Amino acid sequence: MKLFTTTALAALTALGLTSTAFADIKIGASVSETGPAAFLGDPQAKTLKMMVEDINAKGGINGEQIELVLYDDGGDPNKARTFATRLVEDDEVIAIIGGSTTGATMAIIPVIEDAEIPFISLAGAIDIIDPVKTFTFKTPHTDRMACMKIFEDMKARGITKIGMISGTDGFGASMQSQCKSVVGDYDIEIVADETYGPQDADMTPQLTNIKGADGIQAVLNPGFGQGPSIVTRNYAQLAIDMPLYQSHGVASDGFIELAGPAAAEGVRLPGTALLVTELLPDSDPQKAVATSYKTMFEDKTGTPVGTFGGYSHDAMLLMVDAISRAGSSDSVAIRDALEATSGLVGTTGTYTMSPTDHLGLDLSAFRMLEIQDGGWTLVQ
Amino acid sequence: MPELMQFILSGLTVGAVYALVALGFTIIYNASDVVNFAQGEFVMLGGMITVFAYEAGLPLPLAAVIAILVTSAVGVALNKLAIEPARGAPVVSLIIITIGASIFIRGVTQLVFDKQLHRFPSFSGDDPIHVFGATILPQSLWVMAGAVAVFVALWLFFTRTLTGKAILATSNNRLAAQLVGINTNWVMTLSFAMSAGIGALAGVLVTPITLVSYDVGIALALKGFAAAMLGGMGNPKGALVGGVLLGLLEAMTAGYISSQYKDAAAFIVILAVLFAMPQGLFGKKSTDRV
Numbered sequence: 001m002k003l004f005t006t007t008a009l010a011a012l013t014a015l016g017l018t019s020t021a022f023a024d025i026k027i028g029a030s031v032s033e034t035g036p037a038a039f040l041g042d043p044q045a046k047t048l049k050m051m052v053e054d055i056n057a058k059g060g061i062n063g064e065q066i067e068l069v070l071y072d073d074g075g076d077p078n079k080a081r082t083f084a085t086r087l088v089e090d091d092e093v094i095a096i097i098g099g100s101t102t103g104a105t106m107a108i109i110p111v112i113e114d115a116e117i118p119f120i121s122l123a124g125a126i127d128i129i130d131p132v133k134t135f136t137f138k139t140p141h142t143d144r145m146a147c148m149k150i151f152e153d154m155k156a157r158g159i160t161k162i163g164m165i166s167g168t169d170g171f172g173a174s175m176q177s178q179c180k181s182v183v184g185d186y187d188i189e190i191v192a193d194e195t196y197g198p199q200d201a202d203m204t205p206q207l208t209n210i211k212g213a214d215g216i217q218a219v220l221n222p223g224f225g226q227g228p229s230i231v232t233r234n235y236a237q238l239a240i241d242m243p244l245y246q247s248h249g250v251a252s253d254g255f256i257e258l259a260g261p262a263a264a265e266g267v268r269l270p271g272t273a274l275l276v277t278e279l280l281p282d283s284d285p286q287k288a289v290a291t292s293y294k295t296m297f298e299d300k301t302g303t304p305v306g307t308f309g310g311y312s313h314d315a316m317l318l319m320v321d322a323i324s325r326a327g328s329s330d331s332v333a334i335r336d337a338l339e340a341t342s343g344l345v346g347t348t349g350t351y352t353m354s355p356t357d358h359l360g361l362d363l364s365a366f367r368m369l370e371i372q373d374g375g376w377t378l379v380q
Numbered sequence: 381m382p383e384l385m386q387f388i389l390s391g392l393t394v395g396a397v398y399a400l401v402a403l404g405f406t407i408i409y410n411a412s413d414v415v416n417f418a419q420g421e422f423v424m425l426g427g428m429i430t431v432f433a434y435e436a437g438l439p440l441p442l443a444a445v446i447a448i449l450v451t452s453a454v455g456v457a458l459n460k461l462a463i464e465p466a467r468g469a470p471v472v473s474l475i476i477i478t479i480g481a482s483i484f485i486r487g488v489t490q491l492v493f494d495k496q497l498h499r500f501p502s503f504s505g506d507d508p509i510h511v512f513g514a515t516i517l518p519q520s521l522w523v524m525a526g527a528v529a530v531f532v533a534l535w536l537f538f539t540r541t542l543t544g545k546a547i548l549a550t551s552n553n554r555l556a557a558q559l560v561g562i563n564t565n566w567v568m569t570l571s572f573a574m575s576a577g578i579g580a581l582a583g584v585l586v587t588p589i590t591l592v593s594y595d596v597g598i599a600l601a602l603k604g605f606a607a608a609m610l611g612g613m614g615n616p617k618g619a620l621v622g623g624v625l626l627g628l629l630e631a632m633t634a635g636y637i638s639s640q641y642k643d644a645a646a647f648i649v650i651l652a653v654l655f656a657m658p659q660g661l662f663g664k665k666s667t668d669r670v
Contacts, residue, residue: 034495038490039495039496039497042495168640194634194639196634197642199596199599199600200394201393201394201397202393202394202589204386204387204389205390205631205634206635206639208386208387209635225497226497226590226591229591230589230590230591233506236506237506237508237515237517238508238515239515258497258498258591260506262506263506
């Protein structure tokens, strides 16, 4: 009996805490705050919380307060599916943001498509929006776009033969295959194709083989986590005298620090406006939004802003914009408004959705960056 | 030939990392037959605590010493709070307790510290040393020297000191050890403290090469465990040779066959060796009286 009472009390307290405001607009989120993808989900969760606080302080959407129901799926697709079901059935949210990883996102999609709830994913893979699913949208650019941006830059530099060294983790493997599928369009040939495990400590054997490949002019390293930092250090150790390209997966100040400014000198990668807010000309449409998010995030958390948190910033921005344009909390109306998004400036890029494009970004969303003297510079 | 030399140097670097982790397994195993799956977490703690102490402004050597002492204390706590209360439980149960402890330590670390990757500067700079047309980083030499030093110290400890022999005696027969006046509880505590300390030292040495975050322990423990099994569990010589062999195997496969099959090739060789020599290369044959 006593156990029952305490449990009931605890449940009541929990209920009381989650529904402090009598909110009319309930937005659900499931991100990987902990677990192997915590570096994605942690800043995303913080961003969502601070944005909701900020929007509510400014009077909410059309005068109504937002209530955020946030779950931590730990990057586990099973949990993501459970939380999506709970958000739809128990919490009765009108829209969902989340799925920090592609796996979690793919698990959420069937649930929200059945329930007809608009959903914005924070994961990279192109499969999320290709083919287009009625209620599914996403904010991060795809890895295929990153490949295209990199190959465009290589072509402009007259590079025709490259080597690839990719991580065998999900991100690295997916980008490796996407890059291989578009590389032909740029008259570039991959003459060496090596891989490494995500936790490997030394990549000099692979790089030695790449260095020895015939006619090679540049190296591309799709991957994230510690791998790219170690590749960059080994690259400098072997004194390989060719341009090194990294992916958007490591577009953060942390990468320069981990790889060491000396080793990272000259490394190019496609990144978002968020990383280089100070370098953007005042005429740049993204300057204002990126700067304000950067300031807010860094003031509140004391940690440097990153691309991944930016994805959830843009997702919330898109959602709030769509809800205010829909003028109701009807899920289908919000979905239609999301699809009609036009010229919405976010930190990742400028979104213009259409019935055939539920991402709404083009290559201009990526900035080609080069590391010089331990900092970022824009490649024109 | 510079290619071969580079593959060898890479193999030695990685192998020394594995060997250092594998050496940490030996003491607890020798004292209790328990394979401590929280060993990787000790390595991780060594790296993480050093990083945060260093970033708080302490000089690197002091930060490293603090990390080793704190991790040893964690090892003692693990023994006192989790292993000792389960005394008398079968070895398998104790091993499962260490798996639970590793998950717990990982969870606490991500709360106390953070979930980001970290690194502190190499001890002697990052200018590569050239050897026969190949290169090696000075930090790799530190790791190799560390592995050899720990090996020599352990070998002397187990063969030349009374305490070391007490540990071996406890493993051999706990009751008999008690009867000849060995405080077996103290031996267990000591072995956890030493294992944790060696793990932390490994973490301090390898972090400039491998980087550290709260979740690097699993992969390190897996490779270190594989190295220890290959060389023969409980034998410091086996840990050293097993680690270096594993590293060289991976580097050669990546260099000459395909980097795709690097891990697979290493594990196939381990399976083959264990099939022919179930005790590992240097493990002692055990016979049970029935």
